[in-house]
Amino acid sequence: MALDRSDVEKIAHLARLAVSPADCDRYALDLTNILDLVAQMDAVDTTGVEPMAHPLHMTQRLRPDHATEPNQRDRFQAIAPQTEAGLYLVPKVIE
Amino acid sequence: MHDQTMTELAAGLRVGTFSSRELTRHYLERIARLNPALNAFITVAAETALAAAALADQAIAAGTAGALTGIPIAHKDIFCTAGLRTSCGSRMLDTFIAPYDATVVERLAAAGAVVLGKTNMDEFAMGSSNETSWYGPVKNPWDETRVPGGSSGGSAAAVAARLCAAATGTDTGGSIRQPAALCGITGIKPTYGRCSRWGMIAFASSLDQAGPMARTAADAALLLQAMAGFDPRDSTSMDTPVPDYVAGLNADLTGLRIGLPKEYFGTGLDERIEASIQAAIREYERQGATVVEIGLPNSPLSVPVYYVVAPAECSSNLARFDGVRYGHRCADPKDLEDLYKRSRAEGFGAEVQRRIMIGTYVLSAGYYDAYYLKAQKGRHLIADDFRRAFEQVDVIMGPTSPTTAFPIGAKMDDPVAMYLNDIYTIAANLAGLPGISIPVAAVDGLPVGLQIVGNYFDEGRLLNVAHRLQRETDWHLGVPVGFE
Numbered sequence: 345m346a347l348d349r350s351d352v353e354k355i356a357h358l359a360r361l362a363v364s365p366a367d368c369d370r371y372a373l374d375l376t377n378i379l380d381l382v383a384q385m386d387a388v389d390t391t392g393v394e395p396m397a398h399p400l401h402m403t404q405r406l407r408p409d410h411a412t413e414p415n416q417r418d419r420f421q422a423i424a425p426q427t428e429a430g431l432y433l434v435p436k437v438i439e
Numbered sequence: 440m441h442d443q444t445m446t447e448l449a450a451g452l453r454v455g456t457f458s459s460r461e462l463t464r465h466y467l468e469r470i471a472r473l474n475p476a477l478n479a480f481i482t483v484a485a486e487t488a489l490a491a492a493a494l495a496d497q498a499i500a501a502g503t504a505g506a507l508t509g510i511p512i513a514h515k516d517i518f519c520t521a522g523l524r525t526s527c528g529s530r531m532l533d534t535f536i537a538p539y540d541a542t543v544v545e546r547l548a549a550a551g552a553v554v555l556g557k558t559n560m561d562e563f564a565m566g567s568s569n570e571t572s573w574y575g576p577v578k579n580p581w582d583e584t585r586v587p588g589g590s591s592g593g594s595a596a597a598v599a600a601r602l603c604a605a606a607t608g609t610d611t612g613g614s615i616r617q618p619a620a621l622c623g624i625t626g627i628k629p630t631y632g633r634c635s636r637w638g639m640i641a642f643a644s645s646l647d648q649a650g651p652m653a654r655t656a657a658d659a660a661l662l663l664q665a666m667a668g669f670d671p672r673d674s675t676s677m678d679t680p681v682p683d684y685v686a687g688l689n690a691d692l693t694g695l696r697i698g699l700p701k702e703y704f705g706t707g708l709d710e711r712i713e714a715s716i717q718a719a720i721r722e723y724e725r726q727g728a729t730v731v732e733i734g735l736p737n738s739p740l741s742v743p744v745y746y747v748v749a750p751a752e753c754s755s756n757l758a759r760f761d762g763v764r765y766g767h768r769c770a771d772p773k774d775l776e777d778l779y780k781r782s783r784a785e786g787f788g789a790e791v792q793r794r795i796m797i798g799t800y801v802l803s804a805g806y807y808d809a810y811y812l813k814a815q816k817g818r819h820l821i822a823d824d825f826r827r828a829f830e831q832v833d834v835i836m837g838p839t840s841p842t843t844a845f846p847i848g849a850k851m852d853d854p855v856a857m858y859l860n861d862i863y864t865i866a867a868n869l870a871g872l873p874g875i876s877i878p879v880a881a882v883d884g885l886p887v888g889l890q891i892v893g894n895y896f897d898e899g900r901l902l903n904v905a906h907r908l909q910r911e912t913d914w915h916l917g918v919p920v921g922f923e
Contacts, residue, residue: 347800352796355796355799355800355803356796357780358799358803359754359783359792359795359796359798359799360758360761360776360779360780360783361780361783361784361787361792361795361796362777362780362781362783362784363784363792364784371792371793371796374793374854375793375796375797375800377853377854377855378746378793378797378854378858379797379800380855381742381743381746381855381858382743382746382747382801382810382814383743384739384740384743385740385743385744385747385813385814385817386813388737388740388820390813390816390817390820393816393819393820394816394819395812395815395816395818395819396815396816396818396819396822397645397815398645398871399631399632399645399822399869399870399871399872400630400631400632400677400871402632402675402677404674405674407671416538419538420764420765422538423536423538423765424763424764424765425762425763425765425766425768426768432763432764434763434772434775434778435772435774435775435777435778436774437774437775
């Protein structure tokens with residue numbers, strides 16, 4: 345599966361990564377090589393095999409629906425790049 | 440003092456041969472003197488370490504000391520430590536100070552361990568050479584022109600160079616075992632779910648597992664004893680009793696059935712490494728073990744399947760780094776999309792971006808069945824191979840890594856060549872099985888690791904089997920020149 349620079353631009357947008365035009369060709373080559381490696385799995389017939397999501401086939405553990413954590417908003421916001429009045433600040437989204 | 444194992448250090452502290460403050464100062468002095476050449480530490484926490492050591496000395500005097508009280512260790516910089524920077528080897532988290540401790544950190548602190556600092560690592564644990572770190576590569580103490588392995592390369596180098604008594608690591612595709620092999624130390628990746636992942640920065644959540652990196656299997660047993668166990672804060676933590684690992688170390692090996700997968704001894708394996716592994720297996724036969732040839736026919740699937748599953752989970756886990764709540768934020772974003780895209784492109788290095796893009800691609804609309812679903816089915820076949828093997832044998836042995844430590848820079852331009860370093864270690868992660876690497880030889884002065892894979896929750900047996908070899912051989916006692 346050969347990817348070209350327009351594929352890389354599309355993937356980078358989906359992943360929200362500002363890949364510079366200068367890096368696109370290099371990433372296209374690297375990603376193509378990795379996908380060639382991945383394609384080796386196509387040699388194995390997996391018809392009828394159950395997909396495995398968890399090594400021990402564990403199901404999600406449930407707990408009673410009550411609050412277990414105290415509110416630590418101030419501590420968590422202390423490490424944020426920009427906050428105001430308990431809110432995270434980002435560039436204006438709606439004009 | 441640094442030439443002693445943790446077991447010996449604990450005894451020295453208990454009888455008062457030295458205090459934890461003396462021991463901690465001694466390691467801090469070694470770090471100050473020897474770390475600049477190795478770059479094994481990202482952050483050294485001298486002040487808090489000495490304060491913890493003073494408390495440890497009080498506990499020892501009061502007779503309330505635990506198994507690890509006063510012993511100086513280091514944490515891989517992937518474990519959150521309250522008040523002490525946790526960078527994950529990334530510019531993204533260069534200034535990140537976690538508001539809480541990881542469960543593993545909390546448990547080791549409760550057992551009395553003193554934290555000297557945080558060790559270098561491949562960025563977000565993505566790498567096999569410790570060269571993808573934002574803080575620069577770690578040098579292998581056995582040859583400073585070579586890599587220590589990765590991603591827990593800083594922990595492995597620090598333990599091998601005697602800059603700490605032991606360290607924590609994490610293993611998603613070999614990141615404890617491969618650097619342990621390349622640096623000549625003992626490293627165990629427990630069963631998936633054995634140690635809590637809470638507070639351990641996530642890379643691939645169905646594969647990530649924490650474990651100890653130490654000089655000997657006995658030391659690894661002491662550490663794992665404190666690290667392992669159920670944690671309600673980790674939804675995949677297993678509620679399975681933790682046996683007494685130390686008590687089981689000396690169990691006799693008569694009748695132990697060792698499986699040798701024919702797929703692990705073929706093309707691509709250095710002949711001298713193969714001979715070293717065979718020599719270790721002969722020692723086990725001498726101790727009463729029997730050897731059975733087994734097949735793991737789906738082994739060739741491991742690397743391809745892993746490079747779908749791990750990047751897919753990585754792209755999802757790393758979506759949280761958005762420049763909004765914590766971590767790196769770009770300057771002067773013109774809108775929200777620009778904020779996300781530039782913060783992430785500036786914060787992540789090339790290997791992390793490659794893996795995020797592969798993961799994004801394989802999970803994108805129209806490709807899911809061909810990649811992710813196919814990989815999950817392949818994963819099942821790999822796990823089934825092991826299930827069948829463990830009907831015939833107790834442990835599986837083979838090389839940890841196809842080569843010894845390679846030169847810095849040798850594989851950085853070829854991601855696929857780098858990925859193939861983990862050809863023998865990845866399958867255990869995909870199946871969720873425990874594995875240990877112990878040093879069993881040196882080739883051209885560089886350590887060779889023997890990998891022992893066990894059945895689910897059979898860490899005790901792995902430590903026992905490793906310890907029995909270390910009782911009869913001295914490979915684990917080797918010290919790199921300049922670090923004696």
